[in-house]
Structures are given as C-alpha cells and as structure tokens.
Amino acid sequence: MSKRKMKNAHLPVGECIIQVQKIFRERLCHQQLPDRLEGVEAQHKHVLELLKRTAVHGESNSVLIVGPRGAGKTMLLKCVLRDLQEEKEVQQNLLQVHLNGLLQTDDRIALKEITRQLHLENVVGDKVFGSFAENLAFLLEALKKGDRSSSRPVLFVLDEFDLFAHHKNQTLLYNLFDISQSAQAPIAVVGLTCRLDVLELLEKRVKSRFSHRQIHLLSNPTFPQYLERVRTQLTLPDDFPDDGFAQDWNASVKTLCEDKSVEDVLQRHFNSSKDFRSMHMLLMLCLSRVSAAKPAIKPADLLEASRLCFADAVANMLHGLSILELCLIIAMKHLNDVYEGEPFNFQMVHNEFKKFLQRKSNSMYNFDPPVIMKAFEHLQQLELIRPVDSAAAKTQREYQLMRLMLDHSQIMEALQKYPQCPTDVKQWAMSAFG
Known part of the structure; x- marks a missing residue:
C-alpha cells in the first residue's frame, strides 16, 4: 500500500x-540493454543456442557477427550473454575472455590479456614456452577442474575481429579456431566485425579451421x-x-x-x-x-x-583564434586563391599580411616577426595547417612548405560568427585582391 x-x-x-x-x-x-530485442529475434536465438551448446554441453563453436557500425552487434551479444547467465549451470561454468583488435595489437599482448582475464598469471609464472600454441594450450589445460578431467568452457569474444587478421601469421586466430575444431577444450569464438569481406582477409589454413558461420545484422x-x-x-x-x-x-x-x-x-x-x-x-x-x-x-x-x-568542428576552432592568427588564416586563403591551392611558407604568408598592414594606417596590427612566427606555429599545432611532407622538418622554419586544411566556406562562415571581428579584417577576407 x-x-x-x-x-x-x-x-x-x-x-x-x-x-x-x-x-x-x-x-x-550507458546503452542500457533492452528487455527484448526487436527485429533481430532470429539472430538472438541462433547465437544463444550456439553459446548454450558450448557452456552446457562442452561443444566447441565459432561464429562471426557482421554488420555496419551502430547496427547492434555488441548489444545483441550482450543480450545473449545476459540471457545465458540466467541458467545456473552456465553461471558456475562459463569463463569469458573479451579482446579488442584496437587494444590487443599483436598476439603477445593478446596472450597476456587472455592470461590476465583467466586469472592464470600465478600459474604461468616465469615459464618459457616454445610457441604461442604451446602457451595457449597450457592456459586451457590449467582450467581443467580438479574433480573431473573436463576443462571449463571458455568464450572468446573478438571485437574488431578484422584487425586480428592483420597480426603476423594470424597465429591467435589459427590457434583459437584450431582448438574449437579439434575439440581439445570446449571453447566458443565469437568475432564482431564491420567488414563484409572479412573471410577474404583470413589465410587459407585459418579459413579451413573456421566453421564459416556468419550472422548478418543489417540496420536499415x-x-x-x-x-x-x-x-x-x-x-x-x-x-x-x-x-x-x-x-x-x-x-x-x-x-x-x-x-x-x-x-x-x-x-x-x-x-x-x-x-x-x-x-x-x-x-x-x-x-x-x-x-x-x-x-x-x-x-x-x-x-x-x-x-x-551538425556544427563544423574546424570552423568552431576558428572562433577561439586571436586576431593575429585569424589574419594569418586570411593571408593563406588569399595565397590559395592566387596560386590555386599550391603550398606556401611562412615568408609568403608574412609578406601577404604586410601588404594588408601597408594599406591600413591603424597600428593595432603591428606585431614583431617572432610573435607572428609563434602564431603561425600555433596554427600548425591546431592542425589548421600542416607540412607538405615529413622531410620539411629539416628545412628552415620560415621556408617549410605548408598546406591550409580549411576551405573557403569554412573561413567565411567562421568570420561571420567571430566575436567582434574588426570590419577591415572582414573586408580584407572578402576582397579579391588580398
């Protein structure tokens, strides 16, 4: 009541x-999981049954979940794991290892992460293994239960799966698929990827050990x-x-x-x-x-x-520049217009800026060359300009060739919104002769 x-x-x-x-x-x-997934019920059922067979019956499986970014691949898997954990036998039995191709950039780092997530650091200790396969086999052997010879089932989730295909010799993928195919230990390998052509990235020996199960999510x-x-x-x-x-x-x-x-x-x-x-x-x-x-x-x-x-992030950065930095951007814009996008250097920009100053009796824009150089370097730090090639670093600073990373419309839009932009600077930007 x-x-x-x-x-x-x-x-x-x-x-x-x-x-x-x-x-x-x-x-x-926090991307809260929905109580019930809509539109992907068949895919949910398929993945759930596959993982249940590994978790409950010790049957090894491998599967790829393929779909564009934002299609719900991760959410689908999280919902499956949530529903799977409701079974008591699964809670006590299934171990999970989550790897990401963006983080585990080579097989050595991946193996370290597998060891950490399975809490086997102490078991491995200072042991030296002859090969990756030997090390992985030792880890799975260490998971065997004391009361019976069966090993605990392990779920390997490989996010950004296509990036693992770029590892040297695809050793991690080869060994995981080999174990899942040869039933050395009950494991399930689930790969998540945006690449529709992901199988083309796999070596022949890796491909032959993969189950070729693919579940497609096409968010449309x-x-x-x-x-x-x-x-x-x-x-x-x-x-x-x-x-x-x-x-x-x-x-x-x-x-x-x-x-x-x-x-x-x-x-x-x-x-x-x-x-x-x-x-x-x-x-x-x-x-x-x-x-x-x-x-x-x-x-x-x-x-x-x-x-x-929809705001243009680069144009927004221009609103925070000093008047001097804005003037240098306008000078670069005029150089781009005159030389049709050819690279420029600091000296050329400085000369263009001086031409503008000579037409103005106002002394508010009189800056010393080192100050102008500092402003120019700040624009490079913000990546609004960048060197044409890496060899430019050996050239004297004033003569390094640069490119402007802004187009005409971005500069003009930023000028309209620039707080209290002086009228003569606006007029200079709009003038055709620079």
Missing part, C-alpha cells in the same frame, strides 16, 4: 527532473521506425515515482514527435546516419536543456541540439 502511495505521490518538479535525467542518462549514455530502419524509436527513447517508464508528471511528460513527447519542424530535423539526421548512437547524442543534447523552469522538451531544443550536432 505504501508503495502505491509513493508511486502516486506528487514530487516537486525539480525532484522529477533529477529523476528524468538519471533515467535517460542510464538509457542513452525506415523513417517511421526511426521516429518511433525517438518517441520510445524519450518516454518515461510506468514505474516513474510521480504518475501525473510522467503522463504530462509522455503526452508532451507525443506532441513533440508530431511537430512538423521536429520531423524535418529528424529526417535530416536519419538521412545523414541511421546509427542509433548519433540519435542518442542528439536526444542527450535536448535533455540537457530541460530544467525545473522548463520541464519538457520543446521543438526549439531539438533545433538547437541539431545545430550543435
């Missing part, structure tokens, strides 16, 4: 907003599905402590998703990326604008969040 009263209690708006932000941070940032939602996903992601759950607030919030979300301007913004995002993670970023930016004074998401919030998502 008390719980019912608590649920229907009217909390202060500020308290409700804190709860709202907590729920959505968990949902959107329609716009109405995308819109519905936005609505469900912003909807408060039934167990929200304040019923009245939750009903008002959910009604406002429904109205928001039916707004034409909102639909146009979401259509633009949908056209640029169907990846749900970029949608989550957009929604988090909207939620950051919600407060006790404004306890709902308005169309204007979504428009502003969209503007931030």
Whole structure:
C-alpha cells in the first residue's frame, strides 16, 4: 500500500527532473540493454543456442557477427550473454575472455590479456614456452577442474575481429579456431566485425579451421521506425515515482514527435546516419536543456541540439583564434586563391599580411616577426595547417612548405560568427585582391 502511495505521490518538479535525467542518462549514455530485442529475434536465438551448446554441453563453436557500425552487434551479444547467465549451470561454468583488435595489437599482448582475464598469471609464472600454441594450450589445460578431467568452457569474444587478421601469421586466430575444431577444450569464438569481406582477409589454413558461420545484422530502419524509436527513447517508464508528471511528460513527447519542424530535423539526421548512437547524442543534447523552469522538451531544443550536432568542428576552432592568427588564416586563403591551392611558407604568408598592414594606417596590427612566427606555429599545432611532407622538418622554419586544411566556406562562415571581428579584417577576407 505504501508503495502505491509513493508511486502516486506528487514530487516537486525539480525532484522529477533529477529523476528524468538519471533515467535517460542510464538509457542513452550507458546503452542500457533492452528487455527484448526487436527485429533481430532470429539472430538472438541462433547465437544463444550456439553459446548454450558450448557452456552446457562442452561443444566447441565459432561464429562471426557482421554488420555496419551502430547496427547492434555488441548489444545483441550482450543480450545473449545476459540471457545465458540466467541458467545456473552456465553461471558456475562459463569463463569469458573479451579482446579488442584496437587494444590487443599483436598476439603477445593478446596472450597476456587472455592470461590476465583467466586469472592464470600465478600459474604461468616465469615459464618459457616454445610457441604461442604451446602457451595457449597450457592456459586451457590449467582450467581443467580438479574433480573431473573436463576443462571449463571458455568464450572468446573478438571485437574488431578484422584487425586480428592483420597480426603476423594470424597465429591467435589459427590457434583459437584450431582448438574449437579439434575439440581439445570446449571453447566458443565469437568475432564482431564491420567488414563484409572479412573471410577474404583470413589465410587459407585459418579459413579451413573456421566453421564459416556468419550472422548478418543489417540496420536499415525506415523513417517511421526511426521516429518511433525517438518517441520510445524519450518516454518515461510506468514505474516513474510521480504518475501525473510522467503522463504530462509522455503526452508532451507525443506532441513533440508530431511537430512538423521536429520531423524535418529528424529526417535530416536519419538521412545523414541511421546509427542509433548519433540519435542518442542528439536526444542527450535536448535533455540537457530541460530544467525545473522548463520541464519538457520543446521543438526549439531539438533545433538547437541539431545545430550543435551538425556544427563544423574546424570552423568552431576558428572562433577561439586571436586576431593575429585569424589574419594569418586570411593571408593563406588569399595565397590559395592566387596560386590555386599550391603550398606556401611562412615568408609568403608574412609578406601577404604586410601588404594588408601597408594599406591600413591603424597600428593595432603591428606585431614583431617572432610573435607572428609563434602564431603561425600555433596554427600548425591546431592542425589548421600542416607540412607538405615529413622531410620539411629539416628545412628552415620560415621556408617549410605548408598546406591550409580549411576551405573557403569554412573561413567565411567562421568570420561571420567571430566575436567582434574588426570590419577591415572582414573586408580584407572578402576582397579579391588580398
């Protein structure tokens, strides 16, 4: 009874907003697992059955989950592992090793990580092994239970699987697939990759030991599905402590998703990326604008969040430059226009800047050459300009050939938004003669 009263209690708006932000941070940032996966039920069932056969019956398997970024490969596997752990026999039995091709960049590092995750550092000690295969076989042998000769099943998850194919001789992949095929120990190898041609990367001997099972996830939602996903992601759950607030919030979300301007913004995002993670970023930016004074998401919030998502990061960097640095960028722009994109050096930029100063009686732009050089080097640190080749480092600084990494439109857009940009600098940028 008390719980019912608590649920229907009217909390202060500020308290409700804190709860709202907590729920959505968990949902959107921590990629909270859904209770039930939609659209990939067949793939979920397939992977679950494969891993269950390894965990419960000691049958070795190998499989690749293939799909574009953001298609839900990792979420699918996490949901399978969550459902698998509900079985008591699996909880006590299955060991997991998670490797990532971006982190374990060679087989030696991978083997070290396998040893660490299986807690076998003390068992290995200072032993010296003749080969990688010998070392891996020793690790799996060490997992055998004391009461019977059967080894504990191990699940190897290889994220960014295609990067492991670039390791020397593909030793790790060869040995894992060899063990899974020869039933030396019960292991399951699950690879996650974006590469549709991943099998072409495998050596013949590795390919012959792989089961050739591939599960494809092709994320291709329609716009109405995308819109519905936005609505469900912003909807408060039934167990929200304040019923009245939750009903008002959910009604406002429904109205928001039916707004034409909102639909146009979401259509633009949908056209640029169907990846749900970029949608989550957009929604988090909207939620950051919600407060006790404004306890709902308005169309204007979504428009502003969209503007931030599509903002040009390089153009934004220009807003933080000093006037001197901005003048050097304009000088480079004029050199690019005159010499049709040919490389330039500091001396050329300095001369272009001096031509601008000579036309101005104003002394506010008079800087010493070392100060100008320092500003030029800062632009290089920001990677707004870069040397044409690495050999340039041997050339005297003033004569190193550089390229401008900005195009005309980025510079002009940044100038429009530059806080209190002097009129003569703007006019110089727009003039054709430099």
